[in-house]
Amino acid sequence: MRCCHADFALDESSDPGFTIGMPTFTFGAGVLAEAGENARELGLRRVALFTDARLAAGEHVAKVKASLAAAGVDVAVYDEVRIEPSDASFRHATRFAAEGRFDGYVSVGGGSVIDTCKAANLYATHPAEFMTYVNAPIGAGQRVPGMLKPHIACPTTSGTGSETTGISIFTLTSLNAKTGIVSRRLTPTVALIDPDVTRSLPTNIVAATGFDCMSHALEAITARAWPRRLNPAKGVSRPVSQGANPFSDALGAQALKLVGEFHVRAVRDASDTEARTEMMYAATLAGIAFNASGCHLPHGLSYAVSGLARDWNVKGYPEGKTLVPHGMAVVLNNPSVWRHTAAVSPQRHLDCALALGADAKGATPGDAGEVLAKRIIGFMRATGMPNGLAELGFGEADLDALATGAEPQYRVIRNAPVDVGRDDLVGLFRSALRYW
Ligand SMILES: NC(=O)c1ccc[n+]([C@@H]2O[C@H](COP(=O)([O-])OP(=O)(O)OC[C@H]3O[C@@H](n4cnc5c(N)ncnc54)[C@H](O)[C@@H]3O)[C@@H](O)[C@H]2O)c1
Numbered sequence: 178m179r180c181c182h183a184d185f186a187l188d189e190s191s192d193p194g195f196t197i198g199m200p201t202f203t204f205g206a207g208v209l210a211e212a213g214e215n216a217r218e219l220g221l222r223r224v225a226l227f228t229d230a231r232l233a234a235g236e237h238v239a240k241v242k243a244s245l246a247a248a249g250v251d252v253a254v255y256d257e258v259r260i261e262p263s264d265a266s267f268r269h270a271t272r273f274a275a276e277g278r279f280d281g282y283v284s285v286g287g288g289s290v291i292d293t294c295k296a297a298n299l300y301a302t303h304p305a306e307f308m309t310y311v312n313a314p315i316g317a318g319q320r321v322p323g324m325l326k327p328h329i330a331c332p333t334t335s336g337t338g339s340e341t342t343g344i345s346i347f348t349l350t351s352l353n354a355k356t357g358i359v360s361r362r363l364t365p366t367v368a369l370i371d372p373d374v375t376r377s378l379p380t381n382i383v384a385a386t387g388f389d390c391m392s393h394a395l396e397a398i399t400a401r402a403w404p405r406r407l408n409p410a411k412g413v414s415r416p417v418s419q420g421a422n423p424f425s426d427a428l429g430a431q432a433l434k435l436v437g438e439f440h441v442r443a444v445r446d447a448s449d450t451e452a453r454t455e456m457m458y459a460a461t462l463a464g465i466a467f468n469a470s471g472c473h474l475p476h477g478l479s480y481a482v483s484g485l486a487r488d489w490n491v492k493g494y495p496e497g498k499t500l501v502p503h504g505m506a507v508v509l510n511n512p513s514v515w516r517h518t519a520a521v522s523p524q525r526h527l528d529c530a531l532a533l534g535a536d537a538k539g540a541t542p543g544d545a546g547e548v549l550a551k552r553i554i555g556f557m558r559a560t561g562m563p564n565g566l567a568e569l570g571f572g573e574a575d576l577d578a579l580a581t582g583a584e585p586q587y588r589v590i591r592n593a594p595v596d597v598g599r600d601d602l603v604g605l606f607r608s609a610l611r612y613w
């Protein structure tokens with residue numbers, strides 16, 4: 178079996194097993210109309226439907242509501258989800274969930290909506306002081322004590338894969354940085370993944386979310402290998418994300434092939450149904466892969482970038498506040514990270530570049546980081562991404578603050594294939610300032 182491949186050789190301290198979690202998911206055009214029968218199958222009579230203000234009046238929410246109504250399921254809509262949620266917005270959503278005494282949840286939206294729904298379900302089902310379940314060392318990192326209520330997740334973006342993960346991400350306002358809650362129990366019960374939703378996505382959202390998907394797959398494949406993970410817990414205490422493993426390798430590689438072929442097409446042409454459908458599928462595959470393997474440096478660094486950015490907004494996203502789209506914050510660190518990590522597992526980095534369609538003729542393992550970085554820079558230029566962190570206004574004077582923001586992201590940073598210290602973080606941010 179592939180697990181015996183040298184990358185995955187066990188040693189005395191290795192956990193001999195890895196666990197893969199995912200919801201029951203249905204993929205296909207039109208499957209949002211199956212929300213009602215799924216709710217009935219789960220025994221739900223009264224659900225909270227989570228969405229955001231823009232989507233609330235749109236066709237996707239209408240389709241799900243009609244399906245629930247046809248199945249005789251009562252629906253109360255919560256449409257105050259904050260795009261890029263915060264601890265305050267999670268608390269607000271929790272009050273709605275707790276007061277409504279629902280027997281299940283439906284989310285219709287991007288990662289912001291699905292993550293908010295997971296958190297509201299958690300705190301309404303197992304009430305606790307807010308930091309109780311938040312990742313250590315930022316929060317207390319306590320185990321979720323029992324099952325949550327059923328959750329039917331209907332993603333409307335093609336990137337986060339949140340519909341498949343046991344992860345919920347938010348900005349902790351007091352730290353000005355993102356963190357999260359991670360538990361297998363947060364995984365939605367059912368995901369209805371309908372590529373028809375991508376028709377209404379603005380170009381910039383397709384661009385940013387596609388890079389989120391790409392980075393999930395790259396980080397899943399290049400993470401510290403599962404037998405060498407730092408958290409030694411076994412059995413049911415095994416962490417959700419356990420490092421690179423044969424299952425996430427396979428899904429990640431397929432996701433990268435789809436990204437290489439379809440991402441730029443999906444961004445450039447909203448009527449390219451094939452490209453947008455394949456990117457939706459890639460996001461699902463990459464979601465399952467990174468949930469099992471874990472993200473590492475590009476995500477860890479991105480959390481500081483989103484927290485510290487000033488005066489940045491992108492057309493297509495909510496106006497009037499600083500917001501770096503998650504996928505944009507992630508891809509801006511990508512080339513810098515791959516140039517740094519490729520030496521640890523050159524073949525994996527080269528395989529990723531090839532899966533993304535790079536021309537690697539004559540490349541040696543020593544070229545792996547550069548080949549991968551160049552391929553990604555090509556995609557960034559083709560889809561209108563900023564030229565590094567400097568274009569967001571960051572400079573040499575901000576590198577220290579960025580490193581301080583990234584340092585507490587142990588969950589992801591310690592999943593990197595190499596140990597990184599504060600000086601490395603400063604160096605990684607410096608190399609991400611400008612790419613062309
Ligand atoms: N839990 C996880 O596993 C996970 C993984 C990756 C990212 N995330 C988190 O997800 C969040 C980002 O989510 P996202 O990138 O999906 O975007 P989002 O949910 O923040 O939405 C971005 C914008 O797109 C709009 N939108 C969504 N679907 C649309 C559609 N079909 N048509 C038109 N407009 C649409 C929304 O109204 C919003 O204005 C971040 O907070 C990120 O940290 C979570």
Ligand SMILES: [Fe+2]
Binds near residue numbers: 393
């Ligand atoms: Fe992400």
